[in-house]
Amino acid sequence: MSGKIAVRYGLQRSDFSLNVDAEIPMRGITGVFGESGAGKTALLRCIAGLEQAAAGRLVIADEVWQDETVSRPVHEREIGYVFQEPRLFAHLNVRQNIEYGQRRGRRSDTGFDEAVELLGLRDLLDRPINTLSGGEAQRTAIARALLRSPRVMLMDEPLAALDRARRDEILPFLDRLHAALSIPVIYVSHSVEEVIRLCDYLLVMEHGCIVAAGDIHEVLLRADLPLLGGEEAGAIIQATAIGHDAADGLTRIAFDDLEMWVPGAYQVGTPLRLRIRANDVSLCREDPGTSTVLNALPGSIESMREEGESCVLVHLAVGSGHILARITRRSRAQLQLEPGDRVIAQIKSVAVKNAPAAGR
Amino acid sequence: MASTLGPLLLSVQLAALTTLILVILGTPLAWWLSRTRSRLKPAIQAIVALPIVLPPTVMGFYLLIVLGPYGAVGRWWVEVTGEALTFSFSGLVIASCFYSLPFAVQPLQSAFDALGTQEVEAAWTLGASKIDAFFTIAVPLSAPGFLTATVLSFAHTLGEFGVVLMVGGNIPGETRVVSIAIYDHVESLDYASAHQMSIILVTFAFAVLLSMFLANRRLERRSR
Numbered sequence: 001m002s003g004k005i006a007v008r009y010g011l012q013r014s015d016f017s018l019n020v021d022a023e024i025p026m027r028g029i030t031g032v033f034g035e036s037g038a039g040k041t042a043l044l045r046c047i048a049g050l051e052q053a054a055a056g057r058l059v060i061a062d063e064v065w066q067d068e069t070v071s072r073p074v075h076e077r078e079i080g081y082v083f084q085e086p087r088l089f090a091h092l093n094v095r096q097n098i099e100y101g102q103r104r105g106r107r108s109d110t111g112f113d114e115a116v117e118l119l120g121l122r123d124l125l126d127r128p129i130n131t132l133s134g135g136e137a138q139r140t141a142i143a144r145a146l147l148r149s150p151r152v153m154l155m156d157e158p159l160a161a162l163d164r165a166r167r168d169e170i171l172p173f174l175d176r177l178h179a180a181l182s183i184p185v186i187y188v189s190h191s192v193e194e195v196i197r198l199c200d201y202l203l204v205m206e207h208g209c210i211v212a213a214g215d216i217h218e219v220l221l222r223a224d225l226p227l228l229g230g231e232e233a234g235a236i237i238q239a240t241a242i243g244h245d246a247a248d249g250l251t252r253i254a255f256d257d258l259e260m261w262v263p264g265a266y267q268v269g270t271p272l273r274l275r276i277r278a279n280d281v282s283l284c285r286e287d288p289g290t291s292t293v294l295n296a297l298p299g300s301i302e303s304m305r306e307e308g309e310s311c312v313l314v315h316l317a318v319g320s321g322h323i324l325a326r327i328t329r330r331s332r333a334q335l336q337l338e339p340g341d342r343v344i345a346q347i348k349s350v351a352v353k354n355a356p357a358a359g360r
Numbered sequence: 361m362a363s364t365l366g367p368l369l370l371s372v373q374l375a376a377l378t379t380l381i382l383v384i385l386g387t388p389l390a391w392w393l394s395r396t397r398s399r400l401k402p403a404i405q406a407i408v409a410l411p412i413v414l415p416p417t418v419m420g421f422y423l424l425i426v427l428g429p430y431g432a433v434g435r436w437w438v439e440v441t442g443e444a445l446t447f448s449f450s451g452l453v454i455a456s457c458f459y460s461l462p463f464a465v466q467p468l469q470s471a472f473d474a475l476g477t478q479e480v481e482a483a484w485t486l487g488a489s490k491i492d493a494f495f496t497i498a499v500p501l502s503a504p505g506f507l508t509a510t511v512l513s514f515a516h517t518l519g520e521f522g523v524v525l526m527v528g529g530n531i532p533g534e535t536r537v538v539s540i541a542i543y544d545h546v547e548s549l550d551y552a553s554a555h556q557m558s559i560i561l562v563t564f565a566f567a568v569l570l571s572m573f574l575a576n577r578r579l580e581r582r583s584r
Contacts, residue, residue, distance in 0.1 A: 075492075080485075081482070
């Protein structure tokens with residue numbers, strides 16, 4: 001499928017305004033990334049036709065869905081919307097839920113069996129909705145949206161309401177969808193991990209505006225973005241305060257089974273968002289022992305991307321999270337680093353951005 | 361026995377017809393109340409709730425005036441049908457609809473409020489028009505509300521006395537419903553007949569309410 005999705009919307013509310021003008025490819029997964037309240041969900045709802053007050057223009061490949069004179073009602077926009085919550089119909093079982101959109105669809109790109117297979121729902125078809133786990137429910141919701149035969153899938157943080165175990169249960173299914181389907185997906189997320197793992201393209205939103213758009217690798221390196229890229233290129237890690245050293249003014253934090261020291265005093269149990277910049281991470285082959293660097297984490301190299309003449313941005317898996325390290329090409333050659341290698345990441349500085357652990 | 365069954369059957373007929381009309385008319389009204397941001401909403405809600413607060417005699421008094429042959433509605437009815445509305449079964453149905461209105465509208469509105477917008481929005485995105493989504497999603501998911509509205513309207517109409525007395529009077533086979541008949545029996549010191557009818561009514565009312573709460577429990581368990 002060729003062409004683009006052209007989106008232009010303005011929406012004014014007392015506490016919020018949306019003002020976007022973007023082009024989204026008709027293929028792959030496009031991430032819409034930003035902090036809570038940046039307008040990501042509002043943008044999806046505009047595309048779906050759920051925001052009646054929104055004025056704008058929406059063109060899907062060759063079809064005009066909305067402009068100054070026409071606006072297709074929600075049910076005539078061929079979209080597959082996966083909400084943050086599964087929003088299943090409690091009076092219907094899994095099969096009936098999945099068939100709800102299919103029976104109202106006009107075309108049939110994805111077959112029932114294909115969708116059921118892709119999302120591993122074969123054994124759940126006759127189950128009532130109230131017996132499903134969170135992950136099973138969200139998989140059902142994704143299959144239901146797929147069988148509407150949408151021209152574009154809209155996914156609004158489909159994993160945000162799930163715990164980590166459920167998220168890890170669903171992510172492989174999303175990978176499979178990505179590989180198996182040609183339908184373009186617009187994927188709203190505030191998770192760098194999800195965006196890095198799933199997306200091909202990225203829109204970055206701030207205060208209701210799009211501040212960056214393009215191929216994910218380019219956008220992640222954008223120097224002018226406060227969230228990603230350039231000097232600020234780095235990763236965000238979600239951790240919990242587990243102890244406090246009053247004498248040295250440090251807080252012990254944990255994420256997964258790894259622990260670090262961060263400056264400042266935080267109450268035990270406080271969820272902390274840590275930002276580790278690529279420039280603050282150096283890599284060693286072996287544990288360097290005592291050093292002025294407090295934090296050293298074991299990790300493995302997932303990928304490396306050359307930057308400019310002399311640098312390499314290394315993408316590391318640490319626990320279940322990811323961090324970036326910016327090293328020189330010379331260092332890479334000296335240490336003979338390759339993807340898959342296990343290394344120790346020395347982290348010179350960790351910034352605590354105290355943000356809620358979850359949210360819209 | 362015929363004199364016992366007659367008023368009972370009339371009451372059941374009246375209650376059934378009233379309930380049917382109220383569910384049909386009350387559903388769109390409750391849906392509108394649940395979805396609207398109109399400034400009229402509190403006023404409409406207050407009007408709907410009036411019969412709960414007012415003594416039935418007050419309701420009955422105004423209805424008698426409006427439905428009577430010189431009232432706005434009553435005169436029109438006489439012109440169209442040639443019959444008077446007051447002291448007739450039709451008049452009783454209309455009066456009962458006003459009298460039991462809150463018992464249909466309020467449970468429905470609560471059910472629609474509790475439903476929220478999530479599932480209905482999801483149905484729209486799956487290609488269901490607003491009407492389609494209402495009947496295939498909103499109505500089934502609000503089933504406990506419909507059950508409560510039906511049973512309460514029915515039971516409340518069955519137990520009505522003051523409004524009937526004012527608007528309908530006491531015409532056997534036409535307006536002599538069970539509550540009036542019992543009052544009559546007591547007045548004439550025929551306690552045996554009063555007992556007979558009362559115990560039937562008590563048993564019936566308990567059975568209906570019990571089945572409603574049992575069914576509601578099942579419906580709620582399903583949706584959890």
